[in-house]
Amino acid sequence: MDGDYIDEESVIRMCAGAAFSVMVLVVTFFRRMRSRRRMLRSGRSAERLRHEKTRAELMSRIYHGYSDSYQNFVRMRSGAFLKLAKTMRTNHLLKDSRFITVEEQLAITLNILGHKSKNRMMRTQFIRSGETVSRYFNRVLQAISCIQGRYMKQAPNEVPQEIQNNPSFYLFFKDCICMIDGTHVDAMLPASLVARFRGHKCVTQNILVACTPNKMFTYILAGWEESANDYRILQDALSRPQPYGLRVYTGKYYLCDAGYTTQPRFISPYRGVRYHLKEFSGRTPQNRRELFNLRHSSLRSRIEATFGILKNGFKILTAKPHYPFKTQVDIVLACTVLHNYIAIVDPDDDLLNENIDICEDDTELDINEDKNVIDFLQSQTVREQGASKDEWRSRRDQIALDMWIDYCCKYRHGDTTESAV
Incomplete structure (x- = not known):
C-alpha cells in the first residue's frame, strides 16, 4: 500500500512539473509575439x-x-x-x-x-x-x-596554345598538357596533429596543384600533411575516381619537378644537372641534358608564377587561419576557384598580370630515379613498373636529343658536340 502511494505521488509531481514547463513555454511565446508586434508597430529602432x-x-x-x-x-x-x-x-x-x-x-x-x-x-x-x-x-x-566545376576544369587532351605557339617548346613538348607541383600553406591544428604537419619552418598543409601554361588551375588536392612526400600525394590524386582524381590521357604527360620521379605520364628533369633558370644566367647549355632542363624549367616556372599570383591576391594563404582544419582546406579551394574565375571573367585584372618574383626551391631532394616505387593504381609487378619507367625515361632522352639537334642547327652551325656530360 505504501509503495502504491509513493508511486502515485511521484506521478503527480511529474505531471505538475510538465504542466509548469508547458505554461512557461506558452508565456514566453506570447511575450515574444507581443514584443514582435510592438516592434512592427513602432518600426525599427x-x-x-x-x-x-x-x-x-x-x-x-x-x-x-x-x-x-x-x-x-x-x-x-x-x-x-x-x-x-x-x-x-x-x-x-x-x-x-x-x-x-x-x-x-x-x-x-x-x-x-x-x-x-x-x-x-x-x-x-x-x-x-x-x-x-x-x-x-x-x-x-x-x-x-x-561553382568549381564551372571555373576549374581538368586539362583537355590537346596541346596548350602557349606550347604550340612557342618554337622552343613545340614540337618537343607537344604531348605535354599541364604542369604539376606542390606548395605549402600555413595551417593551425590541434597539438595532437602538429607533429605530422610540421615542416622545416612551420606547420603547413601540403597541396598538389595542376596548372596550365596560361596560369589557370585545373586540379587541386589540399589537406595533406607537410611530412607526406610528393609522390604519395600524386598517387592519392591518381587513385581517386573521376571527376575527383587527376585525369591522365594515353600518350600525354605532365611536367613535374625533381620531387617526382619520371614515370608513365609524368616527366621530371634530369637529376644532377643544373636546372633553375638563374643557374643559366649568362651561360648557354653545353649538352642535351642541360638544354632539356633549361626548357623544362622555363615551362614549368609558369606554375611557380601562378602560386605567387594566388598568394599575393589572397593573403589568407600566407597567414595562420584560426578556423577548423576542414575550413582551412575549403579556403584553399575557394581561393583557387576565385583565381580562375577572375582570369576567365576579367583577364585584364591588374592582380593577375603583376610581375611576381619566382621563389625556386634550390634544395636537392634525396630521390633515386631507379628506386622501385609501388604503383597501387594497377596490379603491376616490380619488373613491369620498372619497364614502364624505363620507357618514359627513354622518351625523355629522345625529346632531349631532338631538342639538342634543333638547337645546334640554329645556334651552333650544326655542331652537336657536347661537353660536361
Whole structure:
C-alpha cells in the first residue's frame, strides 16, 4: 500500500512539473509575439537604423569610392564582383536574407580571403555579430565550392596554345598538357596533429596543384600533411575516381619537378644537372641534358608564377587561419576557384598580370630515379613498373636529343658536340 502511494505521488509531481514547463513555454511565446508586434508597430529602432545606414555607407564607398576601391577591398574589379553576385543568386547558391544582401555576404568573405582580416575586424566594419560573420563566411565558402566545376576544369587532351605557339617548346613538348607541383600553406591544428604537419619552418598543409601554361588551375588536392612526400600525394590524386582524381590521357604527360620521379605520364628533369633558370644566367647549355632542363624549367616556372599570383591576391594563404582544419582546406579551394574565375571573367585584372618574383626551391631532394616505387593504381609487378619507367625515361632522352639537334642547327652551325656530360 505504501509503495502504491509513493508511486502515485511521484506521478503527480511529474505531471505538475510538465504542466509548469508547458505554461512557461506558452508565456514566453506570447511575450515574444507581443514584443514582435510592438516592434512592427513602432518600426525599427534608432540604433538599428543607424547600423543599416553605416553599412549602406560602407558598401557605397566600396562601389563609388576611388577607382580601385573594389579591387582593394574584395580583390576583384566591380564587373567581376557584380557578376559573381548574380551567379550566386541565379544558381540559388546564395540569397538575400531579411537583413543582409548577397553583395554584403560576398564582400565580407572576399575581404577576409584577400586581406586575412579577422572576424572582429569584420564585426566592426559591418556592425555584425561575430556569429553572423562566421555563418555567412562558411556559407559563401560552400557556395564557391559549388561553382568549381564551372571555373576549374581538368586539362583537355590537346596541346596548350602557349606550347604550340612557342618554337622552343613545340614540337618537343607537344604531348605535354599541364604542369604539376606542390606548395605549402600555413595551417593551425590541434597539438595532437602538429607533429605530422610540421615542416622545416612551420606547420603547413601540403597541396598538389595542376596548372596550365596560361596560369589557370585545373586540379587541386589540399589537406595533406607537410611530412607526406610528393609522390604519395600524386598517387592519392591518381587513385581517386573521376571527376575527383587527376585525369591522365594515353600518350600525354605532365611536367613535374625533381620531387617526382619520371614515370608513365609524368616527366621530371634530369637529376644532377643544373636546372633553375638563374643557374643559366649568362651561360648557354653545353649538352642535351642541360638544354632539356633549361626548357623544362622555363615551362614549368609558369606554375611557380601562378602560386605567387594566388598568394599575393589572397593573403589568407600566407597567414595562420584560426578556423577548423576542414575550413582551412575549403579556403584553399575557394581561393583557387576565385583565381580562375577572375582570369576567365576579367583577364585584364591588374592582380593577375603583376610581375611576381619566382621563389625556386634550390634544395636537392634525396630521390633515386631507379628506386622501385609501388604503383597501387594497377596490379603491376616490380619488373613491369620498372619497364614502364624505363620507357618514359627513354622518351625523355629522345625529346632531349631532338631538342639538342634543333638547337645546334640554329645556334651552333650544326655542331652537336657536347661537353660536361
